[in-house]
Amino acid sequence: xQRVTQPEKLLSVFKGxxxxxxxxxxxxxxxxxxxxxxxxxxxxxxxLRHISRESxxxxxADLNKGETSFHLKKPFAQEEDxxxxxxxxxxxxxxxxxxxxxxxINP
Amino acid sequence: xxGVSQNPRHxxxxxxxxxxxxxxxxSEHNRLYWYRQTLGQGPEFLTYFQxxxxxEKSRLLSDRFSAxxxxxxxxxxxxxxTEQGDSAMYLCASRLTGTGxxxxxxxxxxxxxxx
Numbered sequence: 386x387q388r389v390t391q392p393e394k395l396l397s398v399f400k401g402x403x404x405x406x407x408x409x410x411x412x413x414x415x416x417x418x419x420x421x422x423x424x425x426x427x428x429x430x431x432x433l434r435h436i437s438r439e440s441x442x443x444x445x446a447d448l449n450k451g452e453t454s455f456h457l458k459k460p461f462a463q464e465e466d467x468x469x470x471x472x473x474x475x476x477x478x479x480x481x482x483x484x485x486x487x488x489x490i491n492p
Numbered sequence: 493x494x495g496v497s498q499n500p501r502h503x504x505x506x507x508x509x510x511x512x513x514x515x516x517x518x519s520e521h522n523r524l525y526w527y528r529q530t531l532g533q534g535p536e537f538l539t540y541f542q543x544x545x546x547x548e549k550s551r552l553l554s555d556r557f558s559a560x561x562x563x564x565x566x567x568x569x570x571x572x573x574t575e576q577g578d579s580a581m582y583l584c585a586s587r588l589t590g591t592g593x594x595x596x597x598x599x600x601x602x603x604x605x606x607x
Contacts, residue, residue: 394532419594429535429583429598471534478548479525480585480596482534 387412387476391483398462399491406457406486408446408472417475418455420446421482424468432457432470442466462490496599498584504605505574512570513602517586521597524567526559527583528552529601535583541567542589574606 388411398404410416420432433441435448435455446457455472467490472483497516505511517524522543527535538557539549543564553559556574561567571578582602587595 389534391534428600431594431596434594473534479537479540480535481537482527484532485534 387474387481389472389474389481389483391470391472391486393486394484395487395489397489397491400464401461404457404459404462404466404488404490406470406472406488408455408457408483410453410455410472410474412453412474412476414476416448416450416455418446418448419473419475419480420444420455420457421471421473422468423471429471464490464492466490496584496586496597498582498599498602500602501600502603502605504607507576507606508573510570510572511574511604512568513582513604514566514568515584515586515599516566517584518597519565521586521588522564523587523589524561525585525587525596526567526569527585529581529583530579538569538582571604574604576606579604579606 390409392407418435421429422432423429444457444459446455448455469485469487471485473480499514503511525540526538528538529535537550538553539559541561544561556572559569584599585596
């Protein structure tokens with residue numbers, strides 16, 4: 386079974402504070418994991434993918450196969466980071482999403 | 493090509509009525525996906541097409557739901573005898589076979605409200 390779990394529905398931090406959005410997955414094969422983001426009034430878009438190991442907008446995410454986790458991190462939050470964040474797994478032929486975490490950055 | 497286009501943006505219908513949504517994917521993308529998103533949930537997979545062939549349907553897709561992609565281009569999603577539980581955002585996405593999870597392009601969605 387393919388499953389993605391994001392345990393926090395809401396996360397609120399102050400500007401400049403570190404951010405960590407948690408994601409755990411269940412997949413029998415070799416996982417391909419992503420973070421998607423949806424800013425207010427915009428469509429769902431890719432933020433980053435585990436394969437590239439890149440940093441996008443200051444965010445990074447490391448795939449931990451032992452803990453089956455793919456947490457999203459940013460050392461210093463900015464107000465424009467406020468959005469819905471979805472962890473997603475590319476399973477057999479389709480993307481499977483977690484329930485999402487609404488991140489609010491307080492000034 | 494301006495990306496994935498969905499129409500209408502919003503639809504309000506009375507319970508029991510039929511509704512149809514349309515999705516126009518990126519022209520060179522041969523795969524087209526439908527997802528449903530309810531309040532507080534992530535997108536849930538409904539079905540997908542490769543060209544005109546519907547290759548997978550979720551258990552969420554009851555008999556009242558039907559999707560088509562007649563010429564391998566645009567797709568329609570029809571809901572018959574709508575129920576209040578059908579109220580949701582319906583998202584369409586497309587991608588090219590061989591691209592991974594970063595190859596999806598999503599539309600803005602159609603928000604359905606059943607009253």
